[in-house]
Amino acid sequence: MTVPLPQQKKRVAVIGAGASGLAAIKECLDERDLVDVVAFERESYLGGLWRYVEVSEENPNPHSSVYKSTIINTSKELMTYSDFPIPLDWPTYPPNTKVALYLDKYAEHFDLRRHIRFNTQVVEVRELHDAQRRWSVRFHPFRPATANASADSLQEPEIQEEIFDYVMMCSGHHWKPRYPSFPGMNSSDPEGYTGEQLHSHFYRQADTFRDKTVVVVGLGNSAVDLAVELSLNQSQVYLSCRRPAWVAPRFILGKPLDHHRTRLTHAMPLFLLQLIVMWMFRRSMPPIHENMKPARRVFESHPTVNTLLPERITTGTVKPVKNIKKLGPGKRVEFEDGTVVDHVDAIFYCTGYHISFPVLDPSIVTDGKAGSEENNQVWTWNYMVPPRHPNMAFVGLFQPLGAVMPISEMQCRFLVRTLVGKTALLPSELEMDKDISALKKYISTRYDNAPRHTIQVDYVTYCDNLATRLGCFPTFAKLIVKFGLVEALRLRTEMFFGPPTPLQYRLVGPHAWEGAREATWGYAGNAAFANTKYLKDFEPSHKNKLTTILKQ
Known part of the structure; x- marks a missing residue:
């Protein structure tokens, strides 16, 4: 009898620990028997742009673009992670402080922090072109550039390098401002604007x-x-x-x-x-x-x-x-x-952002197509995978009609399951190119010709498609098998006529969550589930602990 050799773990690098990066870490940990994950975060905190950070002399160009009064534009029911719902008694549209607190709670619940290297600046991500198509990640300790930096602090830090089987780029695309061009913008022009x-x-x-x-x-x-x-x-x-x-x-x-x-x-x-x-x-x-x-x-x-x-x-x-x-x-x-x-x-x-990943060869994102960078054009399958670089994926590189978090989470679920061979393989390069071309044609006919529309996605359509590939879309047949005919009918009716909450993608399939049904009915306003334990707010001691984290 031949005993199969244990499968070697894949080593995964996650670049960024914002909302998308946290989902990537968590989904890797769901396959911890097959995946080792390391996340690199430039800042001393997690949460990315959701963490309010002052613009100061010490930090003149923070990654975060959140202003003090920012409130989310999607309801809490539709921006939550699928297996960690935002508490029912939170505001319908939470402010940025609540969102940052939620991300802290998510990281603590799934023990994500110990997999994050904070204060670490990634300077290059490069494909090795070896037989395994692995990636080199080069990094050093992060020190913000300041106006009065000392000579010692200006010395080049020591760069380290580690090798990974797979890279998930989760650093976001809302950090490099895009400016318009108007006559008189240059204040040094004698006839220019001086305000x-x-x-x-x-x-x-x-x-x-x-x-x-x-x-x-x-x-x-x-x-x-x-x-x-x-x-x-x-x-x-x-x-x-x-x-x-x-x-x-x-x-x-x-x-x-x-x-x-x-x-x-x-x-x-x-x-x-x-x-x-x-x-x-x-x-x-x-x-x-x-x-x-x-x-x-x-x-x-x-x-x-x-x-x-x-x-x-x-x-x-x-x-x-x-x-x-x-x-x-x-x-x-x-x-x-x-x-x-x-x-x-x-x-x-308020003119948006350039899509930019300075640690990468630009041709990875654009497939080397002329003019793509300037016009925010990307060449990635389902806004995730560059066809010529299957061991690299982008997470959160889209402009949604809906919330970012559940879409990023669905991307991560799909990518990690594909990586470990537990779901359908990625399409061939040719098939990916055809899909990308078809999507670009659709975008160009439906939307205005503007940089913000080049990566437009619809939350429901996009997530339903990925969930079907992944095997977690709650079909009527799967719901009957798990919950019985009557409850399956009720759930399918809610799915069709009610808001499409991310919780629905945890009812069945890989890594289904035991609380998904109760939380779904709680969000739907069903009085019988108004006090479900799965939608409770923080315990007081837990809340105080997280508030302390926020103030650090």
């Missing part, structure tokens, strides 16, 4: 701009959040947008906005869904300002979520204007609609 100019990445709170006249450029979520907050702080705000977008309220008909995006609505023809949603928006919000009327239907550009913006516009504290035509001289700003403001104290550019 303050900064990207929203560096904005933290409104107090500095009290009683000022400001221009906010853009109409994404950051732009409207800043416009509203600044206007509430006695600033006069001019909201300048080149490409108007639909602005949606957080609640419609008494329900969170994203709870209306059910599998029933996904089954509708797009044009019918668009007509219904646009009617609902118009019934829920004041009339759209002339300078903000979208040229295209809803779901043909990324929606912006803010309930207060229309109210601030009706008070005149936020004035919508067209795109900037010219800056300067002095503090003068001229707009394309003819509006001229002679004294603008500050301009905020």
